[in-house]
Amino acid sequence: TQTTAAAVASQERKSGASKARESKGLIDLNPPKGTRDFPPDEARLRQWLFGEFEAVSRLFGFQLFDAPVLESEELYVRKSGEEISDQLFNFEDKGGRRVALRPELTPSLARLVLKQGKQLSLPAKWYTIGQCWRYERMTRGRRREHYQWNMDIIGVAGVEAEAELLAAITMFLERLGLSAEDVAIKVSSRKVLQAVMQRYGIPDDMFGQVCVLVDKIEKLPMEKVEEEFGALGVPAEAAQGIIGATTISSLAELEAFLGAGHEAVADLKRLFELAEATGYGDYLVLDTSISRGLAYYTSTVFEGRDRKGELRAIFGGGRYDKLLGTFGGEQQPCAGFGFGDAVIVELLRDKGLLPEIPHQVDDVVVVMDEQLRPQANRIAHKLRQSGRVVDLVLESKKMKWVFKHVERCHAARLILVAPDEWAKGTVRVKDLAQRSEEDVSVLTEMRAAKLFICK
Numbered sequence: 001t002q003t004t005a006a007a008v009a010s011q012e013r014k015s016g017a018s019k020a021r022e023s024k025g026l027i028d029l030n031p032p033k034g035t036r037d038f039p040p041d042e043a044r045l046r047q048w049l050f051g052e053f054e055a056v057s058r059l060f061g062f063q064l065f066d067a068p069v070l071e072s073e074e075l076y077v078r079k080s081g082e083e084i085s086d087q088l089f090n091f092e093d094k095g096g097r098r099v100a101l102r103p104e105l106t107p108s109l110a111r112l113v114l115k116q117g118k119q120l121s122l123p124a125k126w127y128t129i130g131q132c133w134r135y136e137r138m139t140r141g142r143r144r145e146h147y148q149w150n151m152d153i154i155g156v157a158g159v160e161a162e163a164e165l166l167a168a169i170t171m172f173l174e175r176l177g178l179s180a181e182d183v184a185i186k187v188s189s190r191k192v193l194q195a196v197m198q199r200y201g202i203p204d205d206m207f208g209q210v211c212v213l214v215d216k217i218e219k220l221p222m223e224k225v226e227e228e229f230g231a232l233g234v235p236a237e238a239a240q241g242i243i244g245a246t247t248i249s250s251l252a253e254l255e256a257f258l259g260a261g262h263e264a265v266a267d268l269k270r271l272f273e274l275a276e277a278t279g280y281g282d283y284l285v286l287d288t289s290i291s292r293g294l295a296y297y298t299s300t301v302f303e304g305r306d307r308k309g310e311l312r313a314i315f316g317g318g319r320y321d322k323l324l325g326t327f328g329g330e331q332q333p334c335a336g337f338g339f340g341d342a343v344i345v346e347l348l349r350d351k352g353l354l355p356e357i358p359h360q361v362d363d364v365v366v367v368m369d370e371q372l373r374p375q376a377n378r379i380a381h382k383l384r385q386s387g388r389v390v391d392l393v394l395e396s397k398k399m400k401w402v403f404k405h406v407e408r409c410h411a412a413r414l415i416l417v418a419p420d421e422w423a424k425g426t427v428r429v430k431d432l433a434q435r436s437e438e439d440v441s442v443l444t445e446m447r448a449a450k451l452f453i454c455k
């Protein structure tokens with residue numbers, strides 16, 4: 001039961017229609033707060049988007065994995081001030097177990113990799129698309145769920161892994177009609193922050209918290225950031241040194257800051273070289289202001305942003321060489337990314353690149369006399385076996401309805417099973433594109449071949 005204030009707030013947020021239904025004791029037709037329905041039109045767009053995720057993952061030879069949307073809460077308790085941990089959609093199940101709807105997919109991947117142990121041949125290249133959750137006070141009206149495409153490479157220590165992941169991302173963007181003119185991929189290394197922390201003698205065990213706080217610099221007023229550094233016990237001078245290190249935007253500057261032989265410089269130089277050679281170098285921008293909001297990244301981090309800077313991050317990722325170790329498994333070098341299903345659609349819409357994806361079938365089969373229903377079913381079945389997408393009209397309908405239906409289905413052909421034609425062993429086939437029609441024999445498979453067109 002909600003407190004009175006919460007109930008009143010919730011009632012105020014409901015639309016008039018929802019209130020009206022609620023007052024009649026009817027169920028609310030809207031999905032739970034912060035979640036989305038996918039009726040057919042939206043589901044077709046999502047299916048298209050996921051099809052592109054799948055196609056690119058396939059082209060890169062990655063293997064699909066999956067895990068439950070419900071995980072043990074302990075996978076996500078990291079005490080590093082991460083938004084993802086602060087907003088866990090967690091609860092106690094009826095068995096008294098602390099569980100959570102997964103806020104991200106990487107911990108599940110880590111759990112599965114460790115569970116496979118020595119059975120897993122390395123390097124492993126795994127991908128998945130899964131719904132992820134957060135419980136955020138609806139103060140900001142943000143979504144509580146989204147779908148994320150993840151690709152991860154386990155067992156490769158060099159930035160060749162990050163280069164492969166970025167190649168997949170940029171191939172995906174190009175397939176959708178986007179280019180480096182639309183999207184920038186900001187790249188940095190947390191080894192920069194590590195170097196600064198060492199310079200100021202900040203203990204290593206604060207690395208995750210400091211990185212998560214640096215990620216908030218762009219999102220919070222500077223005084224709030226400085227206050228949070230203070231709360232972490234980071235001296236003001238060190239905080240200024242960390243904040244100062246987030247303004248580097250070229251390899252030359254980075255080299256001057258860290259020194260020529262520093263591993264972060266070598267890593268990023270190699271990454272930019274591979275990106276250029278592969279053909280997506282124009283997307284990359286060195287920018288030490290990015291840190292990402294996940295504590296477990298250890299060096300390379302990257303995020304995709306629209307060049308206009310109007311939208312939230314399109315995707316994000318990086319290297320997380322210590323995560324498996326923190327789960328009590330054998331340490332393995334890992335790199336991966338998460339790519340959400342929401343911001344990319346906003347960007348495609350802004351660019352006029354959202355595809356029209358109508359409901360479409362090849363054939364609509366209609367029986368004109370219920371006596372011929374068995375024959376019509378057989379015709380539809382044979383057509384489907386030959387690969388045709390068939391909408392079989394299941395009740396007697398007037399032709400006016402049939403023609404409207406054929407339009408709704410964007411059908412290529414209308415096949416009428418009617419007594420006169422059937423008596424001659426034929427069915428009437430209307431080719432809706434050619435606006436022609438003919439009676440096609442169904443008496444023998446061969447002569448009926450024209451009807452059972454194989455795709």
Ligand SMILES: OCc1cccc(Br)n1
Pocket residue numbers: 084103104132133134143144145146
């Ligand atoms: O990317 C943060 C996040 C995690 C889970 C659900 C949603 Br919506 N957003």
